[in-house]
Amino acid sequence: MKHFDVIAFGSGSASNIYAELLSQNRNIRIAVIENGPVGGICLTRGCIPSKMILYPAELVHNIKRAGDFWINTGIRSLDFEKIMSWAYDEVMSESSQIENALMSDPRITLYKTNGEFVEDYQVKVGDEIITGDKILLCTGSRPYIPNIPGLSEVNYYTNENFFTMRKLPKKTAVIGGSFVGLEFGFFLSMMGSEVYVFEMLDRIVYQEEPEISFQLEKDLDQHMHILPLTKVVEIKKSGDSKIIVAEDLESKKTFEVPVDEIIVAAGRQSNSDITKPEKTGVKTDEKGWIVVNDYLETTKPNIWSCGDAIGKHMFKHAANYESMIVYYNAFKGRKLKVDFHAVPHAIFTQPEVGSVGMKESEVKGEIAVGYYLYRDTAKGLAMKDEEHFVKVIVERDNGKVLGGHIVGPYASSMIHEIILLMSSADQSFYPVYSMMHVHPAVNEVVERAFGSLAEPDYWADFKDSVKSSALEKRELIKEKIIKNQIK
């Protein structure tokens, strides 16, 4: 039985930890277990390739808007295959470089296979059993595949194989209207595919503030058929086509949409069924996510976990942050607590969404809320941005920032002003409200959102109007689709 100082499951965010260890220890022995491409999901089939392909999609989106500014332009041709293979080849080449570096380091043993606990602190890798002084369970997550009759009989894409797609589908069905589904759908729609997004819940990106979801739906409706409250109940095959059978959960009407490709983006699931952490006494919750305390210790001494595997904030920056907490606590004798009060995220469609901290419905206590529309700033006027906005939430008595939510151009960058405030000592909104912003930069929208703080009720009409205009549009779209009037 081979023994290591450290066993690392996964080469995603676990690599931050073993990179630190390697930089400081000449003789350490580390086993890295990886059952997929080296580098983890973010590099090989997540954040990085998706943001690479979304940049050309953003350019197409801008070109389509050029007419609003009296610029007569058009797209002569677009090489879908090149865009896809560019992203895939780049990330796979980086993955190979990382793999080669690991293989050539005598302190590392790379097991390119599943790792599975078989007993207390004993891990089976292929035909071998290995043990380690400290074990890092950074096993990430994988796509959740809903149990839809007929789905397993057709070929479909998830983020695992999406980047191998080389032919643009004429019609695409996306099952799931959250981050991944919307980003893939938006990209394909900008490339020229007719995209249908099916979402069971009553709005897309349910984890966002309702008015952000509704505004995004209105925007994305211009490029795709966004169908909230619609459940895919069956997939049928017909020649080369796949037929989506869907039920409109409001009218209870069932309708069919023939498509060329299906993308399943219905959420994420734990890999604990493969890793079997319970065999070494590591507890998981009812969904298989690894249970950790505030120090990211699992329920078994000397085993730590971080990233998607703990099922909390499934973003790369969160996984990176957590991996450093594990590093200091597990190897540097520290006792650092995780602090999740300001975990941000973004959605990289056009418009973008940027969000951090609490939503209004999560706050307890007295708050003030501010909104500001891009169009009421000089830059927003210049961009002809009519509907997008910044929302901020602060504690009423002391001005402590509790959350910020943005839907609009550059939201993924603008949100950083709010993240910074929330990361400061007193977390007050005052620095951004009182500092000079470059005029007329788009960030003035954030500044002025803090300048418009009021009782939450003050904004009820604004929120209602965003929601009702989205629902009106939704009704028209659904009616057309259900009656098969969309060509």
Ligand SMILES: Cc1cc2nc3c(=O)[nH]c(=O)nc-3n(C[C@H](O)[C@H](O)[C@H](O)COP(=O)(O)OP(=O)(O)OC[C@H]3O[C@@H](n4cnc5c(N)ncnc54)[C@H](O)[C@@H]3O)c2cc1C
């Ligand atoms: C399409 C898509 C786009 C995304 N875009 C963004 C974004 O823009 N920004 C952002 O912040 N986040 C994004 N994410 C989320 C981000 O990719 C994840 O939160 C992050 O990669 C999690 O890192 P991790 O280290 O926890 O897991 P991973 O990077 O997934 O690493 C875990 C590794 O462990 C391997 N593994 C699992 N179980 C075993 C086992 N038993 N044996 C051996 N190996 C095993 C897996 O194959 C995997 O390679 C995106 C995700 C997807 C799917």
